[in-house]
Amino acid sequence: MSSTRTVAEGVTAPSSPTSQGSIRIRQVSHRYGRGGAAVTAVGPLDLDVPPGEFLVLVGASGCGKSTLLRLIAGFETATQGSIEVSGTAPAPGRTAGMVFQQPRLFPWQTVGGNVDLALKYAGVRRDQRPAQREELLRRVGLDDTAHRRIWEISGGQQQRVAIARALAAEHALLLLDEPFAALDALTRERLQDDLRRVGTESGRTAVFVTHSADEAVFLGSRIVVLSKRPGQIALDLPVDLPRTGVDADELRAAPEFAALRREVGLAVKSAAA
Known part of the structure; x- marks a missing residue:
């Protein structure tokens, strides 16, 4: 197995769907x-x-x-x-989207509220947020936790919320x-x-x-x-x-x-x- 790869030189191309x-x-x-x-x-x-x-x-x-x-x-x-x-x-x-060593969540918000804020800043319409919030929480293994407060969940669960929030912006x-x-x-x-x-x-x-x-x-x-x-x-x-x-x-x-x-x-x- 080769342990190195050379970096391909090239001309900068404008952003396109394939370069996203x-x-x-x-x-x-x-x-x-x-x-x-x-x-x-x-x-x-x-x-x-x-x-x-x-x-x-x-x-x-x-x-x-x-x-x-x-x-x-x-x-x-x-x-x-x-x-x-x-x-x-x-x-x-x-x-x-960025995830840090510490979750950096808003403790006065619920789990769902933290994700909703990320969706709001991402420009998602209010009526579309509940469905997207639940899908994001499902993807990180936090089904049925949207109502819980941040201090009610473990450190690992808090980091899952941080990942869901980072994914919210698409x-x-x-x-x-x-x-x-x-x-x-x-x-x-x-x-x-x-x-x-x-x-x-x-x-x-x-x-x-x-x-x-x-x-x-x-x-x-x-x-x-x-x-x-x-x-x-x-x-x-x-x-x-x-x-x-x-x-x-x-x-x-x-x-x-x-x-x-x-x-x-x-x-x-x-x-x-």
Whole structure:
């Protein structure tokens, strides 16, 4: 199995239905601070992500994973180079749905109220929101919870609400910054199962940040390992594992899964050395 892929160079094309959710990164670097105190967090790097891919960024702490995610989301602007999402420059709140390490829900709202607000900001008509809200909650495994208060549900359920809220806007791109890091192992594994299914069903492009080689192999259709700061691509690995019609426990127990997990784990350690 080849562990690297070259990045195809090309001319920027205007956004089209077939480019929705695509990411094009060219010679991007990002620095914090000025003068002698400046620190380069990431880059330079090139990266292409086609529509529908589930890309996982993995690496040691401080390698620039979250910085790169914020650049893609449009929360920050690259010091050098260019980023395009669906053929245009990223814009905060318009480029992608975002899920953070903490759910960041509105505690004074119910579960359904949090999703309704996301649908409102997405421009969904009031009379269409109840049906869409229930469908989104069903997709993340929260049927019949719309009436419950945020403090009445577990941390894992709160993160499911955050995912439903991110899906509400119908962005072609979903960005997730270590959303399961604070959860216990069992809850984390269950949410990995749910996210893998939701990602496959929605067909959206996703970029997921994690420290875990196991999580990267289970979720990703492609894995990019970043080197220590400044983060550059140390490994670009396609994941040739079935994404539908397979039991999650059987997949985790498969020899191919173990081999990929070992390859990614060794790459992370080598890149951080």
